[in-house]
Amino acid sequence: MEGQSINLNHCQICEEFRQDGIYVLTTFICKSCEREIVNTSPDDEQYQYYVDRMKLRRLQNQTMS
Ligand SMILES: [Zn+2]
Secondary structure, eight states: OOOOOOOOOOOOOTOOOEEEEEEEEEEEEEHHHHHHHHHHTTTTTHHHHHHHHHHHHHHHHHHOO
């Protein structure tokens, strides 16, 4: 198992692999993205972008399994 020394999660927002973060349902979000989402108003265009990304990933996960 080379290259798998640390348990990293794939952030669904920024596509980075991180250790720290949270799971929203089955979607992993890293600490920095979580903070950005929290600091983004739901009225903001950017907020919808985050929501869309999370939805998209969930659909992809469902079709894969
Ligand atoms: Zn992230």
